[in-house]
Amino acid sequence: MLTLSPKTLSSSSFTLHKSQNPRRKSPNSGRFRSSKWRPSPISVKSEVHIERDLEFETGDTFFRHESARGRDLGVLSATLYKRSIGSLRVLDAMCGCGIRSLRYLVEADADFVIANDANDENRRIITENLRKVERGEGDERKWVVTHMLANKAMIERYMIGDFFDLIDIDSFGSDSAFLRDAFNALRLGGLLYLTSTDGYSSGGHRPYNSLAAYGAFIKPMPFGNEVGLRMLIGGAVREAALLGYHVTPLFSYYSYHGPVFRVLLRVHRGKLHEDRNYGFVTFCHLCGHSNTVRWDELGLMGCACSDTKASSSLVVSGPMWLGPLHDASYVNEMMELAKEWGWIGEGIGMDLEKLLSIMIEESDPRLPPGYTKMDEVASRAKMNSPSLKKMMNALVKEGYAVSRSHIISNALKTDCPMSHFIRIAKDEMQRVD
Numbered sequence: 001m002l003t004l005s006p007k008t009l010s011s012s013s014f015t016l017h018k019s020q021n022p023r024r025k026s027p028n029s030g031r032f033r034s035s036k037w038r039p040s041p042i043s044v045k046s047e048v049h050i051e052r053d054l055e056f057e058t059g060d061t062f063f064r065h066e067s068a069r070g071r072d073l074g075v076l077s078a079t080l081y082k083r084s085i086g087s088l089r090v091l092d093a094m095c096g097c098g099i100r101s102l103r104y105l106v107e108a109d110a111d112f113v114i115a116n117d118a119n120d121e122n123r124r125i126i127t128e129n130l131r132k133v134e135r136g137e138g139d140e141r142k143w144v145v146t147h148m149l150a151n152k153a154m155i156e157r158y159m160i161g162d163f164f165d166l167i168d169i170d171s172f173g174s175d176s177a178f179l180r181d182a183f184n185a186l187r188l189g190g191l192l193y194l195t196s197t198d199g200y201s202s203g204g205h206r207p208y209n210s211l212a213a214y215g216a217f218i219k220p221m222p223f224g225n226e227v228g229l230r231m232l233i234g235g236a237v238r239e240a241a242l243l244g245y246h247v248t249p250l251f252s253y254y255s256y257h258g259p260v261f262r263v264l265l266r267v268h269r270g271k272l273h274e275d276r277n278y279g280f281v282t283f284c285h286l287c288g289h290s291n292t293v294r295w296d297e298l299g300l301m302g303c304a305c306s307d308t309k310a311s312s313s314l315v316v317s318g319p320m321w322l323g324p325l326h327d328a329s330y331v332n333e334m335m336e337l338a339k340e341w342g343w344i345g346e347g348i349g350m351d352l353e354k355l356l357s358i359m360i361e362e363s364d365p366r367l368p369p370g371y372t373k374m375d376e377v378a379s380r381a382k383m384n385s386p387s388l389k390k391m392m393n394a395l396v397k398e399g400y401a402v403s404r405s406h407i408i409s410n411a412l413k414t415d416c417p418m419s420h421f422i423r424i425a426k427d428e429m430q431r432v433d
Contacts (some may be wrong), residue, residue, distance in 0.1 A: 032047045054132070059125035061097040061117075066257040067170075070344070071100055072352060073253060074193055076334045078108035078166050078265055081191060088112050091164045091185065092155065093150040093178070094118075094171055104166075105133045105143060113143045114157075114164075119182035120147040123146055152180040163187040174198035176212040179239040182304040188269050193251070194232060196261040202228025204317065214238075219315040221290070223370040225254050225407045226325075228261045230281070230369060233321035236263070237278050241271045251334070251359055252325035254407045280318030281369045287313075288380055288418035293320050304421075315322045320369075328363035331356055361403030362413060371411040372418070377425050381416070388412065394424050 017285040047058050051068055082088040090113045092101045101115035115126055126145050140242045146153060150169060157164065158181065167182050167190070176197055182192055201210035204220035204227075211217045214235030214391045216404075221227055229252040240347060247265040254261055280293040287305035293316065303314050335356045338344045344353035378385040388404070396403040414421070 020333060027082050028278050033107070037433055049099075051099060052103065052107065054106060056097060056099050056129040056132075057125055058097045058101060059122065061119075061122050061125055063097055063099070064257060066255065067260065069352065069355070070253060070255065070260065070262050071103055071133040072264070073251065073264070073334070073337075074100065074361050075103050075107045075122075075170060077193070078104055078110065079337060080087065080330075080333055081165055082109055085165065085189075088166065089164045089187075089279045090114070091154065092116060093153055093167060093169045093182075094248045095126060096170070097122070098145075098154070100168055100170065101126075101143065102132065104131050104168075105130070106381065110142075112141065114146060114153070115143060116146045116150065116153040118147060118150060119148050123147065139212035149225060150178050151181045154178065154185040158184040162375050164190060166191045166193065168193040169197050172197050174201050174209060176213045176239070178357065179236060180243065183240060183243050183245060183267060186267055188245075188267060190267055192236070192265045192267060194236060194263050194265065196228060197258045198227065198261075199225075199259045199402065202231055202259075214320075215319050216318055218317045218320075221281070221315065221317060221370070222373065223290075223407075223411075224374060225259065225261075226261070226370060226405070227281070227317060227320065229254055229263060229319045229325060230320040231324070233263050233265070233325075234278060234319055236265055237321060238319075244270045244271050245269060247421065248326045249321065249323070249325060250330045251360075253355075266271065269396070277321060277323030278319055279322050280316050281315050281320065283370070285313045285315065288376065290368065292345075292368055292417075293318075295319075304417075322369055324363050324365050324367070326359045328360050331359045335360070355406055358406040359405045362406060364403060366415055367403060367413045368415055371405040371408065371413045372421060373408065373411045374408065381422045381425055383429055385410070386428055390428050391425060394428050395421075398424060 049056055049058060078088055088108060088110045090104045090110045092113060092115050095101050095115040095117045098115050101113045104110040104113050115130060117126060123145060130143050133142055164185055165187050167186050169178055169182060186192055199212060200206045201218055203224040204218045207217045207219060208229060214231050215238050216231045216234055218227060218231060233249050237245050246268050250264045250266055252263045279295060282293055282301060283290045284303040284305060287303060289303060293301055301314060301316060338352060343349045372386045374388060392402050395414055395416055400414050402412055402414040405411045405413050
């Protein structure tokens with residue numbers, strides 16, 4: 001087996017062109033396949049990329065170097081699992097060119113990986129990339145490549161009682177049809193790494209789509225990208241309960257390119273009798289305050305800024321996950337492992353360090369769903385946008401919980417009502433003047 005260290009000076013993905021022939025984007029790029037399309041032999045360009053010291057080709061598969069951070073988080077989590085349990089079997093259900101599978105093998109020291117992609121025309125690229133790791137024979141095999149729809153790949157393993165410690169589903173759109181099959185193929189206590197790229201639904205522009213996919217009716221809210229993560233977790237919570245399981249979010253990650261919503265869940269036996277973290281989120285367009293609503297409070301919704309219970313300015317989205325987006329102790333372990341590998345520290349990989357640090361801040365259970373953008377505060381208060389750092393200090397002095405948001409840089413998560421937030425912001429601006 002090839003021995004490579006996960007340590008590197010950069011998480012960047014570099015591209016080396018073997019040919020300068022122009023490549024035509026094909027309809028079967030990535031995970032989709034058209035039976036009518038065939039590649040033109042004069043328009044193929046082979047590319048070599050480097051990510052965390054690993055060299056791989058992408059061919060005509062769908063690949064985003066911007067997704068390297070999400071792959072970093074997956075590898076860190078897989079390694080923590082391997083160190084805790086002693087073994088690691090991974091199903092990469094939509095593997096593309098196979099870079100995630102390769103990283104799980106080399107960096108997380110996975111015992112076995114199935115690299116599955118529905119498009120069998122990607123087989124050469126996937127196989128060539130994974131050959132950097134000795135395949136092995138029989139029961140000693142380290143990896144295999146399969147070409148099935150993701151659901152079929154998971155159903156097949158479940159039917160023969162072949163369960164996995166980590167299932168990574170890097171899917172497009174809001175297709176949640178794979179959730180039940182993923183839970184069935186996952187070992188209890190295992191990890192499920194889910195993806196959504198449906199920014200329209202999380203933004204409240206396709207409420208019936210989100211209702212069909214995740215069981216959540218989503219309306220437009222100023223923190224729609226966080227709603228996207230909570231909607232995805234909520235869909236998994238609902239599906240797990242149907243099977244008699246419950247899930248715990250270990251981390252949630254939003255990336256603007258795509259956009260991409262990724263959540264890592266740990267699956268436990270037994271459904272919860274009452275899940276207080278599964279309910280509704282409200283937002284008042286009049287005063288800007290957001291709140292959470294439980295199922296038994298649905299008929300009592302209102303906003304403090306209104307004299308009536310039925311506030312016309314109030315919008316409601318849900319049900320969705322209401323609890324913390326991350327597990328603080330788990331993300332701390334990820335941080336320590338990243339330091340051990342040299343991925344952060346001494347000016348190296350500061351983006352990853354900042355991301356994990358903010359995730360730890362966001363893990364405070366006192367923080368409600370949503371975030372407050374400084375521009376919105378300035379607009380409501382008719383003043384200049386306050387300093388993020390000064391506002392954090394002022395809110396802490398007032399006794400409120402507060403953190404930065406990994407989703408948007410100029411925003412804060414806090415349990416402070418908007419009316420108090422504006423008052424504190426005005427006080428801070430007066431001190432500056």
